[in-house]
Amino acid sequence: PATAEELAARIAPAVVTITATDGWTGMAGTGIVLTSDGLVLTNHHVVSGADEITAFSAATGLSYDVAVNGYDRVHDVAVVQLGSARDLPVATLADAEAPRVGSAVTAFGNADGGGVVVATPGTIVATGRNVLVRDSADGSRHRLTGMLQSDVAIRPGDSGGPLVDAFGAVVGVNTAGAIAEDPAETPVAPEAYAVPISAAMRIVEQIRAGTGGGTVHVGPTPLLGVRVTTVREDGENRGAEVLWVSFDSPAEVAGLDIGDIITSFDGKPVASNGDLETLLMARRPGDTVEIGWRDKTGAAQTATLTVESGPPR
Numbered sequence: 472p473a474t475a476e477e478l479a480a481r482i483a484p485a486v487v488t489i490t491a492t493d494g495w496t497g498m499a500g501t502g503i504v505l506t507s508d509g510l511v512l513t514n515h516h517v518v519s520g521a522d523e524i525t526a527f528s529a530a531t532g533l534s535y536d537v538a539v540n541g542y543d544r545v546h547d548v549a550v551v552q553l554g555s556a557r558d559l560p561v562a563t564l565a566d567a568e569a570p571r572v573g574s575a576v577t578a579f580g581n582a583d584g585g586g587v588v589v590a591t592p593g594t595i596v597a598t599g600r601n602v603l604v605r606d607s608a609d610g611s612r613h614r615l616t617g618m619l620q621s622d623v624a625i626r627p628g629d630s631g632g633p634l635v636d637a638f639g640a641v642v643g644v645n646t647a648g649a650i651a652e653d654p655a656e657t658p659v660a661p662e663a664y665a666v667p668i669s670a671a672m673r674i675v676e677q678i679r680a681g682t683g684g685g686t687v688h689v690g691p692t693p694l695l696g697v698r699v700t701t702v703r704e705d706g707e708n709r710g711a712e713v714l715w716v717s718f719d720s721p722a723e724v725a726g727l728d729i730g731d732i733i734t735s736f737d738g739k740p741v742a743s744n745g746d747l748e749t750l751l752m753a754r755r756p757g758d759t760v761e762i763g764w765r766d767k768t769g770a771a772q773t774a775t776l777t778v779e780s781g782p783p784r
Contacts (some may be wrong), residue, residue, distance in 0.1 A: 473635035478577055481639045483588045485562040486632060487511060488581040491521035500583030500633030502526060503641060509556025512675060513631030514646055515542045522782045526553055528529035529588060530560050539783045541678035545686040547615060547646055548674045562633055564668050565640035575637045576621055578645050580629030586686045593623030602664050604646060617665040619643045621738060625663035630634045634665040637710035644671050691752045694719020694781025701743040702732055708742040710734045725762060725774035756780035
């Protein structure tokens with residue numbers, strides 16, 4: 472096993488700090504360098520919604536523009552590429568499926584967005600945990616499955632960084648912002664969760680192969696330009712009501728307005744916001760599709776629009 476100083480010397484160069492911005496708001500995170508030419512593994516929530524992403528490598532002393540190659544929002548994994556990167560130190564990944572309970576681990580990350588890679592030691596508490604997590608950017612919650620649980624004191628900005636074993640091999644991808652099953656409960660001891668590296672790498676390889684599908688999206692993110700919510704009538708989902716329309720977006724150009732209810736997309740029925748999201752994510756920027764909706768008078772409307780490129784989400 473390596474000493475704390477040896478671990479830091481070995482791991483920190485293979486880590487990048489990430490800054491993702493959306494207009495006036497920003498998100499700090501961390502990335503794990505997988506290849507010397509700048510392929511990086513991080514969390515989806517680090518880059519979600521960002522229109523500009525940069526990364527800094529302490530190993531080279533350089534900042535890089537970042538492009539998102541693909542992501543899996545359900546499993547909170549994203550793969551990004553650092554522009555013009557070369558000769559970056561690469562992280563060593565663990566071969567085992569999961570570390571044993573009681574194993575010593577150390578989390579490395581951009582703690583509190585300080586721009587410096589910080590090491591935080593701890594111990595594996597459990598494996599295969601299902602947990603409710605909260606996005607520190609917008610407060611939204613969703614469930615992650617099969618996670619590693621540790622007592623490492625993860626902080627905002629550590630998201631996407633490596634959780635390493637005593638020998639410096641990456642066993643997981645840190646995911647900050649874990650909360651209790653009951654929102655009223657507050658963990659007394661540090662409670663952190665990480666995506667097992669084996670699960671994360673299966674998603675990485677799917678993205679590298681260019682084979683999107685299931686919960687994995689590959690390539691630029693399609694943009695419709697609306698925010699919607701599911702309409703329920705008589706206990707059934709009846710469509711996706713438009714809550715907000717972006718200026719000069721494909722949706723606005725097509726004639727959609729607040730209060731309209733989207734009922735079809737790309738020739739397929741839309742009963743919920745989830746249906747619309749799934750159908751949209753199956754398309755690529757530049758695709759032409761037909762969309763159908765009921766306007767505020769109840770009249771049926773259809774239009775053909777061209778999907779644009781937007782931020783990852």
